[in-house]
Structures are given as C-alpha cells and as structure tokens.
Amino acid sequence: MNPVDLITKKRDGGEHTPEELGFLVRGMVNDSIPDYQLAAWAMAVYFRGMSDAEATQLTLAMAASGDTLDLHDAVAPGVLIVDKHSSGGVGDKTTLAVGPIVAACGLPVGKMSGRGLSFSGGTIDKLESIRGWSPELSEDRFRRQLREIGLVIAGQTADLAPADKRLYALRDVTGTVPSLPLIAASIMSKKLAAGADAIVLDVKCGRGAFMEHLDEARALARLMVAIGTGAGRQVTGLITGMEQPLGHAVGNGLEVREAIETLHGHGPADFQELVERVAAEMLLLGDPAYHSLAAAQAQVQEAIATGTGLEKLAAFVAAQGGETEQIYHPERLPVAPVQQTLSAEEAGFVHRIDAREVGLAVVEMGGGRKKKGDAIDFGVGVVCQAKVGDRVAVGDPLCTVYAANEFSAHTAIVRLRAAWLVEAAPSNPLPVVLDRIASG
Secondary structure, three states, X not given: OOHHHHHHHHHOOXXXXXXXXXXXXXXXXXXXXXXXXHHHHHHHHHHHOOOXXXXXXXXXXXXXXXXXXXXXXXXXXXXXXXXXXXXXXXXXXXXXXXXXXXXHOOOOEEEEEOOXXXXXXXXXXXXXXXXXXXXXXXXXXHHHHHXXXXXXXXXXXXXXXXXXXXXXXXXXXOOOOOOHHHHHHHHHHHHHHOOOOEXXXXXXXXXXXXXXXXXXXXXXXXXXXXXXXXXXXXEEEEEEEOOOOOOXXXXXXXXXXXXXXXXXXXXXXXHHHXXXXXXXXXXXHHOOOOOOHHHHHHHHHHHXXXXXXXXXXXXXXXXXXXXXXXXXXHHHOXXXXXXXXXXXXXXXXXXXXXXXXXXXXXXXXXXXXXXXOOOOOOOOEEEEOOOOOOEEOOOXXXXXXXXXXXXXHHHXXXXXXXXXXXXXXXXXOOOOEEEEXXXX
8 A cells, every 4th residue: 555545535535444544553653654644644634534434443453553451361251341531631530539439339440541741630640649659560460450459550551552652743743633533543542452341431621621612522522432332342421521620629649639538428519429420430331230320329429438439549559559548648648838828809709710720830830741751749739719609708718829839839829810700790610511422
C-alpha cells in the first residue's frame, strides 16, 4: 500500500478498510511511514471524520500495536474485570473512591491511569501524595494484586498501545487533537489493551473539562460506547458536569483526603453523588446479579456504611507500598504551610465558578506540571467552601488557598477572585449527571 493513496482517500471522504488501517498503524510503530505523511492523514481525518466501523477498526489496530493484557487467569472463571475512564476535570478524584467501593463489592478493578495534563489533575499524581505509594508494577505483580486484593492501579507503560503514543505526539503539534475519532481511538485503544471487560466512561463537560459543550461531550461518549461495543466490551457512558470544580478540594493531597471522607459517607454532595453513581454503573455493567441501578446503588451505599470500601483502599495502598496510616489519619497527608482565604465582597448567591481558572491556579502554585518532568508539590491546592447555588454574606469564605509561601498564596487569591461570580438573584445547584449513553 502507498500512504499517499490512503491520505488522498480520506481527504476525499473515503472510508478505510481494516487492512488499510492496519497498514497505517504498523507504519506508526515501525517508523515506515514518516511523520509528515501521518500528520497529513490525521488532518484529513480531522476534516472528514470516520465512521463508527472505521474508528473501531483503528482502535483495535492501535490496541494490538503493543502489549495486551489478558487478566482472566487472575480472577475466578466468569468474573468480569471492570474499569472506568474519566476524560479529566478539575477536582476529579473519583477513581480514588470508586475503585475501592467496586472492589469491596466483589468486582475486580484493574486500571492503568495517567498523570495530570494542564489544568486537569491525574490519578497517579494524587495517589503519589500518599507516602511510599508507587504506580510501578510488573505484569506479574499486577496480576497477583488483582487476584489477592481485587484492586490495582498502575501507571501506563510505554509498551501499551505504542501507536497511540506516536500519533498523539503528532496530533499535539499539528492542530488535530480535537478530532473526535482520534480522541476516541486514543482513549479506547489503551482501555482495550489493558484487559477490561466492562468500562464506564465518565465524559466531563464544561469549563473545567477538555469538552466544554454538551453536544461535543455527547458525541464523544456515543462514539466511545460504539467502539467498545464493536470490540466486544460492555460499555456505558456518563456525561457529567464540570462547570465548577468537582467536590470541594482541588490539589493532590487535599483530593485524597476528600476521597477518604467520601468513603466514610461524608463527601461533598456533588462528589458523593457522582462516586455512588459511577460505582453503581460499574456494578450494573459487570455483574448480571444486579438487575437495576437502584439495587447496585444500594450495594454501593452498604460498602460505604460498613467501611469495607475504606478497608479496600487501605489494602490497595499497602499492596503498592503506601503508608496506610495516612488513610486512617488523613490529616497526616501533605498540606502546604500557608493558608489564605478568599472572602465574598458582596452578599448574594454563587452563580458561577470558573473551574478552569481554579485548576490553573493550582498548577501555578506547583500542584501540576507546566512541562513534562516538573516536580509536584502534593500539599498545595484550593478548597472551595462556596459552590454554585450557595448563599453567601459579605466576608463569608469562598475558598481557601493552600500554598508553599505567602507570595504564591497572594497571587492565587488575586487570580481566583475573578473565578467566582456572586449575584443578588438566587441560583440553583448544578446537575451532576447530564446524560447517560448505553450500547444499543
């Protein structure tokens, strides 16, 4: 095959065959197709799109381009391995609570997670705020922990979907990152390669997410569900709000503390609701014994009430080298030495919190990376005391900044003042789940 012919075919609106997509993916991995031709093809896809069948075949080829995990020998026969994916958002520490709950309910959760990207925090970064915890696991240890603990979260390896690594690097510098089929193939190829049978997709929508508009988030969720279904997986997509930070805490150590509070049943209302919903969707998808969402939610709530979810978190942390003392005493998690409060200058109701600005303020304080390899300060962050719909009086706290020094705290306070909009008219709390997309 000739790469030029495939570029031209897609440029003119044609549909690739599985053989053509396999040829392109092999060229990504073995460098037989140069960057400039792959970039041209990605731009053609950006403008012309892909059918569901094309996107599925591309995803399967990318998943098969490196190591693929078959974890069924690590669980009982007939048991499904479940996973979740979040498209990323500000204050999104959902995996830290959902994973232990689902594992405590008897479904094994095997997950590869990533680090933070721009204003969106990463699960691995959050977990590394627990002293001693490590994401570096061999495949044998991954399997053993899945079998013995029922929960494992590891860092993504270079050998998992290597075609995606090369294609993403090209998309990042050629203006083709927003292509829906390429986004969906990137996400789903890694999920398929990691060995999950059932996947709940949490697609964030709003200012604190990479998908700002509901129609875009809905289209991405629909396509990923179609790809997963076409690949023989059970997939459900939730579209969830990210106009304001999720929960109260933004920042690695602070978010771990909030996840622990949620496993006690005392999390912020919006975060508690999302955790219980995502966990219930995972049970519903992965265990045929649950015939309704209500039955699955009741099991989730029991795991929280009895403390088995918290115990599972501690067992998981210990298995990966972390100190469980910080799980049972979360006040010992990292916390920055300087705290300053942003107070309301007028009475009224909170109408808006710019989640992206909150996330970027945390990055500026050292809670995220500006470039690859930057060190992270696990103790910095922002705790939002006033959320959309809340009534505030003059002087009431809107948020508290946790910073390494006075200058950093002051700079963050100045930036965050513009993120809160308080008006006299009442406002309503924002919905958590905006839509649900299931196969079929």
